[in-house]
Structure formats: structure tokens, C-alpha cells
Amino acid sequence: MSAGVRSLLPYNRLRRLKNTHNVWIVSVLPVPYQKFYREWMGSEDKETPVHWKPVDSEWVRNPETGEVKRFQNVPIPVLYPDQMHEGLWGGEGVIEGLVKKGKYRCPVPRFWVPNFYKTVVYSEILDKYLSIVVTERALELIDQHSGLDSYLLNTPAYDLKSLLALKLKRKLLFSILDKDFLVNNLEKQTNLVEKYKDCLIPRDDVEWYGYSVQEAQLKYRMLLKEQSQPVALKHEIRRKYYQSLINKDFDEPPTESVSWVKKMNPFTKPAQAP
Amino acid sequence: MKMNSASGKQLLQLFQVVAKRPFLQQSFRTATYIVERKYPAPLAKIHKYPSLRRRHQVFNTVQDKNPTPYVRPxxxxxxxxxxxxxxxxxxxxxxxxxxxxxxxxxxxxxxxxxxxxxxxxxxxxxNIMNYSSRYVKNTMDILSKLILFITMNKDVPWTLEPWHVRVAFRKAHIIVPDHAITLPKNPIKGPDLTLNGKEFYVTVTINKTEQVIVRSRIVHWTSKVEERLPWVPFPFKKPAPLLFEEDKVIEAQLPAIEPLKMNEDELEDFIAKMKLKSQGKILVKKIL
Incomplete structure (x- = not known):
């Protein structure tokens, strides 16, 4: 596909065309993952525009003639390469387009690529230093949210975009739900749990949050395999027997049950008087 | 030698020209790109996408690089x-x-x-350090390493006053008000060539709280070229004898002077070069 053809397609349709195979796979996967995938890839209208400036008003007046006309925002398509999933780009991507360098010169292809750094970022909940590839915009966003954790937890999946950020978010959500972080400093833990109370989502959704389609597919396959595998009866019987042994009290004296045949038998010794 | 120096200069000029070009400036860019359509897209029906052509893919960069001159975020x-x-x-x-x-x-x-x-x-x-402002530590470091040369007249009699010291500080690109300067107890009078190059200590108070001791030496100077004292190479790299013997206690507390890193041979070459330079200057002055 040449540079021209890609951008001429409608913006929403282009993504859907690329993801036809993925959409088919997702329709089979469990509902919590479908919910996540719709938040991640299926909400183009909610995305904050990074590489172009939208106009808020529907009508625009021409400054020279004073004529009023309807205005339509046509978004500029942005490409997200695979390397995006290994870092925090803050919603930035690669723009593919043409440049006209003179009035009588034919347009020339050009790629607008963001600038990257390798820096260290600190997460308060995990209490870890992470060295990751980052753009200046991502660092500014972290400063605005005053910390990596609140940036990840407060921004939705359609703005985070990269799988690394989404995986980190899943880890943070799990650690808040289980309360297994900062075990030595319980005061700080309770403060942080209260701080991020509103960002939480139910546990079933968290278990399927932040997976790529291929990873989710693999996870679902493993789950089905575990469920469909036949279990031998001996395991359950053995388990029941062990539990009965555990519940039994050995200190109590066993109650003597005398069969009716013994009672009728006249040759047996009579029971000794106490 | 001449050829080499000339080519070096040319190379530097060429580099300066090339460095201004946009493709080299891109590597220092940190801002996000913002892009605009050169030919705006046509109108479509509401909630529909317009049909685009090849010309709608031609973009102009609105926001490209950091502001010039570069401002730190x-x-x-x-x-x-x-x-x-x-x-x-x-x-x-x-x-x-x-x-x-x-x-x-x-x-x-x-x-x-x-x-x-x-x-x-x-x-x-x-706050353990209790500094009056955040720049105090830096100024104290600079002042304690400084050696202040106070140029005084060789012909007219004088006694040292705070405004003499103020002018000497101003020559060293440091602005100090008169009330911040305290001179030694014993008065210093001149012109006296035995004083020349001897060390005494002036205390400077910053924000009326912190006190710093500054090494200072007197240098005699005249408007007559022939009667001027001989030029001394790197006087600020050598320790000097004290003017007052009471100051021995203070001298021990101050940081040591950094010695000169040149060899004796290198120093001789350097002095010869400087002499040639100074002769040239004098010649030019005489001709003018």
C-alpha cells in the first residue's frame, strides 16, 4: 500500500480494515476483554488530538468577506509502530504524508517522527525505578498528574495506547485490590488506596485488562484447556476421605454397635456389669 | 602554519553555516509535531467522512521545534x-x-x-544550614576562591577606603555595596612599594548575615608607561607574604590556592609570547 492510498481512506474505516482479523478473534473472547478492547481500539472519537488542532465551533466566519460557513474537523491519520508498545510515548505517533517544497515542484514523501529519550521513571505503588524509552510529552503528562501512578490510573486506554503502560496499569490495579504493596509502610498504603479509590474497576475486568489480542487469545485457550480436561474420580474421592479424617475427633470413644445376631445368640458372653 | 590556521578558521565558519540548517537543528527538538493540511478538505454531510484526494495528504508543519532563542522548560x-x-x-x-x-x-x-x-x-x-537565600552558598564558594587585586595610585598619597575595594570588586564582575565591606583594623596608607603584592583580608557580609573572607592584594599603577612596575605572570596562582602577622590564623582556614599546571619551559614560551603581544600593543599606540 503506497503512502497516498493509506491516508485517502476514511480515518475510522482504515483502522477497522486493518483490524478485521483481530475483531473477528475478539468477538469469540470473554466479555470483559471485549469491553477493554472497545475502550482501547474502538473509541476514536474520544481520543485527545495530539498532532493536529481541532476547532471547537461548528460554524466559522471568513475574516475578509464575513461569510459564515459550516466547518468540519477532519482528523489527520497517525501511525503507531510496534516499537510504541515498548515505551511511553504519551499518545504520540508517526505521521506519514507529503511536503510541497515549491510552487512548481511535485510533492515529496515525508515522515514526522517524535524524539525519544531513555530515562528513569519512579512508581510509588510498586516502589520501583523503571528505565524506559519516553518522549517529552509523556514526561510533561506525568508532571501534570504529579506522578507515574496517577497518570496511568487516571488516563483511559485509548490515550495510553502502548501495551507497556496498560500492563503496568493492570499490575497497579491488582496491587490496589489485593493490598499487597508497601507491606512495611502500612500508613502510606492506606493513604494510596484511598487516593486511587475512584480509579478502580471490578476484578473480572482487571483480569482481562491490558492484553494484546494474541495474548488474550492464548490466555483464553489455556483457560478452556483447563476446564475441558477430564478429571479422574479418584482425586475427588481421596480428597473427601482426607477431609472426613480431618473432621473426625479421635478423642471421643467409639460407640459400640451390637448386631441383632449377637443379641440372639445364647452362647455369647453377657456384657460385664460396670 | 599560516595555511593550517586559515583552513581551521574557514572550517569553523563553514560549520557555523551548516549548524544553522534545519536538518541539523531537528536533533535538538523536544516539542511534539503539529501538522496542518495545506489544501483544506472539502465539506461532507454531517457525521460523514469527506472523499479525499492526493493533495489532501500534503501537510504543513505548524509546530516544529523549540522556540528560538531556546528557553529551558x-x-x-x-x-x-x-x-x-x-x-x-x-x-x-x-x-x-x-x-x-x-x-x-x-x-x-x-x-x-x-x-x-x-x-x-x-x-x-x-533547615540546618540556615542560609538567607538559595544563592548564598554559590556566592560564598566563588568569593572564598577569589583573589582581589586592588589597583592604587603610585604618585598621589592615599589611605584605603571601602569604595576602593568596591571598584576592585566591580572589575572582577562582582557588585558589592559599601556597607557590606569591612577593612582590616590597621589603616593601610600609600603609595608604598613595600606593600605591593602583599596579602591582607577583607570581609564581605551577604544579606547582612553571612560573612566571607576574601584574599586581597594591592597593586601600584601609574599613567606614566615608563614608571610602571614590571609585569608578573600568573600572580593569582602563587601564595604571597602576609601584610599583617595577626592574619596567620585566618590564612589556615581559607582554601588553598590552585598551583599553576605549566612546566617551566612552557611558562617561558608563554611569557615570550605575551611580551611580543604587549610590544605590539605599545607600538600601535605610539603610531596612533
């Missing part, structure tokens, strides 16, 4: 402990974003959220 930071040349604990400071992020990673500072501001409200009690 700033950031507000709340300090939790004393940091040199930045500030005191409990203080909200606006600094370069890169250093601010580094301080936060080292747990020397936090983001200035309302929760953190309440937490570190009483952090000023942790």
Missing part, C-alpha cells in the same frame, strides 16, 4: 531537604524541568500538590 517543585544552590526544605521553587525530575527521583523533592504542601508545611524547622 521550567517546573515547580517542593523541596523536602536542603539542596545546594536550589533552596531550603519546605520551599516551592521554579527550576529547570530536567533537574526537578532528577530531584524527585532522589526523593529530595516532591510534586507541589495541596496534600504535599500540608505535609511539608513545618519542614522549615529542618
Amino acid at each position: 521550567l517546573m515547580n517543585v517542593l523541596l523536602t531537604e536542603y539542596v545546594e544552590n536550589v533552596g531550603q526544605p519546605g520551599e516551592c521553587v521554579e527550576i529547570w524541568a530536567k533537574t526537578g525530575r532528577e530531584l524527585i527521583l532522589k526523593h529530595k523533592a516532591v510534586y507541589p500538590t495541596p496534600e504535599n504542601k500540608e505535609k511539608y508545611r513545618d519542614a522549615t524547622a529542618l
Whole structure:
């Protein structure tokens, strides 16, 4: 596909065309993952525009003639390469387009690529230093949210975009739900749990949050395999027997049950008087 | 030799020309690209996407690079402990974003959220250093390493006063008011060539609180070229004898003077070069 053809397609349709195979796979996967995938890839209208400036008003007046006309925002398509999933780009991507360098010169292809750094970022909940590839915009966003954790937890999946950020978010959500972080400093833990109370989502959704389609597919396959595998009866019987042994009290004296045949038998010794 | 120097100059000029070109400036860019359609897209029906052509893919860059001249992005930071040349604990400071992020990673500072501001409200009690401002440490370091040369007249009689010292400070690109300067107890009178190059100590008070001791020496000077004292190479790299014997206690406390790194042969070459230079200057003056 040449540079021209890609951008001429409608913006929403282009993504859907690329993801036809993925959409088919997702329709089979469990509902919590479908919910996540719709938040991640299926909400183009909610995305904050990074590489172009939208106009808020529907009508625009021409400054020279004073004529009023309807205005339509046509978004500029942005490409997200695979390397995006290994870092925090803050919603930035690669723009593919043409440049006209003179009035009588034919347009020339050009790629607008963001600038990257390798820096260290600190997460308060995990209490870890992470060295990751980052753009200046991502660092500014972290400063605005005053910390990596609140940036990840407060921004939705359609703005985070990269799988690394989404995986980190899943880890943070799990650690808040289980309360297994900062075990030595319980005061700080309770403060942080209260701080991020509103960002939480139910546990079933968290278990399927932040997976790529291929990873989710693999996870679902493993789950089905575990469920469909036949279990031998001996395991359950053995388990029941062990539990009965555990519940039994050995200190109590066993109650003597005398069969009716013994009672009728006249040759047996009579029971000794106490 | 001439050829080499000329080619070097040309290369430098060429580099300066090339460095101004946009493709080299891109590597220093940190801002995000913002792009605009050169030929705006046509109108479509509401909630529909317009049919685009090849010309609608031609973009103009609206926001490309950092502003010129380059301005460092700033950031507000709340300090939790004393940091040199930045500030005191409990203080909200606006600094370069890169250093601010580094301080936060080292747990020397936090983001200035309302929760953190309440937490570190009483952090000023942790202020052990008790400097009056954040630039004091830096100025004290500079002043304690400085050797002040006070040029005095060789012909007219004088006694040393604070404004003489003020002028000498101004020559060293440091501005000091008169009330901040305290001279030694014994008066210094001249012109006296036995004083020349001998060391005594002047104390400077910063913000009426901190005191710094500055090495200072007197140099005699006349408008007559023939009667001037001979030129001495690198006087600020050598220790000098004391003017008052009482100051021996103070001398021990001050940081040592950095010695000269040149060999004797190199020094001789350097002096010969400087002499040639000075002769040239004098010749030019005489001709004019």
C-alpha cells in the first residue's frame, strides 16, 4: 500500500480494515476483554488530538468577506509502530504524508517522527525505578498528574495506547485490590488506596485488562484447556476421605454397635456389669 | 602554519553555516509535531467522512521545534531537604524541568500538590544550614576562591577606603555595596612599594548575615608607561607574604590556592609570547 492510498481512506474505516482479523478473534473472547478492547481500539472519537488542532465551533466566519460557513474537523491519520508498545510515548505517533517544497515542484514523501529519550521513571505503588524509552510529552503528562501512578490510573486506554503502560496499569490495579504493596509502610498504603479509590474497576475486568489480542487469545485457550480436561474420580474421592479424617475427633470413644445376631445368640458372653 | 590556521578558521565558519540548517537543528527538538493540511478538505454531510484526494495528504508543519532563542522548560517543585544552590526544605521553587525530575527521583523533592504542601508545611524547622537565600552558598564558594587585586595610585598619597575595594570588586564582575565591606583594623596608607603584592583580608557580609573572607592584594599603577612596575605572570596562582602577622590564623582556614599546571619551559614560551603581544600593543599606540 503506497503512502497516498493509506491516508485517502476514511480515518475510522482504515483502522477497522486493518483490524478485521483481530475483531473477528475478539468477538469469540470473554466479555470483559471485549469491553477493554472497545475502550482501547474502538473509541476514536474520544481520543485527545495530539498532532493536529481541532476547532471547537461548528460554524466559522471568513475574516475578509464575513461569510459564515459550516466547518468540519477532519482528523489527520497517525501511525503507531510496534516499537510504541515498548515505551511511553504519551499518545504520540508517526505521521506519514507529503511536503510541497515549491510552487512548481511535485510533492515529496515525508515522515514526522517524535524524539525519544531513555530515562528513569519512579512508581510509588510498586516502589520501583523503571528505565524506559519516553518522549517529552509523556514526561510533561506525568508532571501534570504529579506522578507515574496517577497518570496511568487516571488516563483511559485509548490515550495510553502502548501495551507497556496498560500492563503496568493492570499490575497497579491488582496491587490496589489485593493490598499487597508497601507491606512495611502500612500508613502510606492506606493513604494510596484511598487516593486511587475512584480509579478502580471490578476484578473480572482487571483480569482481562491490558492484553494484546494474541495474548488474550492464548490466555483464553489455556483457560478452556483447563476446564475441558477430564478429571479422574479418584482425586475427588481421596480428597473427601482426607477431609472426613480431618473432621473426625479421635478423642471421643467409639460407640459400640451390637448386631441383632449377637443379641440372639445364647452362647455369647453377657456384657460385664460396670 | 599560516595555511593550517586559515583552513581551521574557514572550517569553523563553514560549520557555523551548516549548524544553522534545519536538518541539523531537528536533533535538538523536544516539542511534539503539529501538522496542518495545506489544501483544506472539502465539506461532507454531517457525521460523514469527506472523499479525499492526493493533495489532501500534503501537510504543513505548524509546530516544529523549540522556540528560538531556546528557553529551558521550567517546573515547580517542593523541596523536602536542603539542596545546594536550589533552596531550603519546605520551599516551592521554579527550576529547570530536567533537574526537578532528577530531584524527585532522589526523593529530595516532591510534586507541589495541596496534600504535599500540608505535609511539608513545618519542614522549615529542618533547615540546618540556615542560609538567607538559595544563592548564598554559590556566592560564598566563588568569593572564598577569589583573589582581589586592588589597583592604587603610585604618585598621589592615599589611605584605603571601602569604595576602593568596591571598584576592585566591580572589575572582577562582582557588585558589592559599601556597607557590606569591612577593612582590616590597621589603616593601610600609600603609595608604598613595600606593600605591593602583599596579602591582607577583607570581609564581605551577604544579606547582612553571612560573612566571607576574601584574599586581597594591592597593586601600584601609574599613567606614566615608563614608571610602571614590571609585569608578573600568573600572580593569582602563587601564595604571597602576609601584610599583617595577626592574619596567620585566618590564612589556615581559607582554601588553598590552585598551583599553576605549566612546566617551566612552557611558562617561558608563554611569557615570550605575551611580551611580543604587549610590544605590539605599545607600538600601535605610539603610531596612533
